[in-house]
Amino acid sequence: MHDPLSVAEELIELTTTLATERRLEALLGAVVNSARRLTRAEGGRVLVLDRTGRHLHGLVGQNDVAPDAAALSGEIPVYAEGNAFNLRDANVFAAVTGKIVNLADVYDYSGFDFVRLREQDERTGYRTRSFVVAPLWNVEGVTLGVLQLINVQLTPGGEIGALPKAFERVVGSFAAHAAVAIANARLFEENRELIRQLDRRNADLARENSRLKVMAAPQEEQVVGESPAFRAALDLARRAASSSVAVLMLGETGTGKDVFANAVHRLGKRRDRPFVAQNCAALPETLLESELFGHRKGAFSGALADKKGLVHEANGGTLFLDEIGDMPLPLQAKILRLLEEGSVRRLGDTRLEKVDVRIIAATNLDLPQKIAQGSFREDLYYRLSVFPVTIPPLRERPSDIPLLIDFFLRRIAQVHGREGFSLTPRALDALCRWRYPGNVRELKNMAERAALLIDGDERIDLKHLPAHLAKAAPDIIVQTPAAEGGTSLRSAVRQYEAIVIENRLREAGWNQSRAARLLQISRRSLVEKLQRYAIRTP
Known part of the structure; x- marks a missing residue:
């Protein structure tokens, strides 16, 4: 020893x-x-x-x-x-x-x-x-x-x-x-795991905070939806908001590209600066150029004084260019210079002016196809599409339809100074099953029309909705009960459950296992409910 x-x-x-x-x-x-x-x-x-x-x-x-x-x-x-x-x-x-x-x-x-x-x-x-x-x-x-x-x-x-x-x-x-x-x-390992949990929790809180910021916006700017496809698009918008890169909103007409653009602005560092929007298809080329970039006195007939453009008004903030695919080619060159150099030239001026503007663009057109046709600049497309966000059409997120209906009806009720609106089960069923080629805008218009057609405390029913909703699927619309109020609570709940199940199936591409996960039930329970409600793959 x-x-x-x-x-x-x-x-x-x-x-x-x-x-x-x-x-x-x-x-x-x-x-x-x-x-x-x-x-x-x-x-x-x-x-x-x-x-x-x-x-x-x-x-x-x-x-x-x-x-x-x-x-x-x-x-x-x-x-x-x-x-x-x-x-x-x-x-x-x-x-x-x-x-x-x-x-x-x-x-x-x-x-x-x-x-x-x-x-x-x-x-x-x-x-x-x-x-x-x-x-x-x-x-x-x-x-x-x-x-x-x-x-x-x-x-x-x-x-x-x-x-x-x-x-x-x-x-x-x-x-x-x-x-x-x-x-x-x-x-040490426990502390490291706690740090990982804290990081995950902070990330969850940041996402929830972003969602709440969007939801707390003025009603006309709120983003409404909980479906996976919609939340994925919203998460991309939230990520884009953290930087100043150009964002390109893609999606069909009426999907809410303008609302998403506003959300990106509100969630970013420029939230306290102006958000300025312009529809590029709404004005002819000369007027659009003057509106966007401003002009000098005498630049054209009627130009009686110097005028700032929307890019000047949006300085420090965000410029939203809706329908960018319809912008004339000469103006596309100016937008490209704005993106690359941060400078603009007013109509009738020889000097360049520096501006600090974030660009968010939107279109429902196929821009690569327009590039092939020679009507859209390829270099501008690549500068705009640094961060593309595709907003899903309403038919791909049917579970959001009840949320949107409730949102629009609550907003309409506030405007009309009344407590609220309610729907019959078959009216809700019809609205949830419609494919909405006009997307969210079409649903909003239906809600506004129905609110104008009802009398007093009447519930919104099929007669208050466009006739094509009932005609499109007569076999799935529940028949009117024999007496007013004859529909029991149990049958109404079952009917709504069937609607939710079918909507989730559509979102999952009719894959039963995936739909069961979205519904948070077992596949066996889903199969039983499909048989009970006679829901079949189209």
């Missing part, structure tokens, strides 16, 4: 390693190595309790004589039958009682069960004799595992025997270092 100075040096070196090393296996390897050097043990292991506290498993193993015997074979159960501690195992005994097990020869000792160890000796050809097990307890007195030392050599000549009593405290000190390493590693 070594002298006290050697013990102190080993402990100092181990403490230094403990302070600088973060990898648990490297730390425990250093502990085992130091303990083996001081005790001249042929082998050593660290066994740790799993998170459930029911098994000990080997984490680090060393053996200079027989490397194949270094690792622990399998895991050691902490509990025996009847849920009592497995105290017949020397490792469990040390872990549970906090006492060091120090044996001269395991083959001559009958107080513990060493069947597992002897079987491992047979497999590896190694002969275990002396056996030391020290408990690894943390500062709170909680067992974390055990430190094993195998075949302690008492003399330089290789005599093997039990660890001298004087060295039990030394081994206990090394076990304490191992316990500190395990506790710190677990604490």
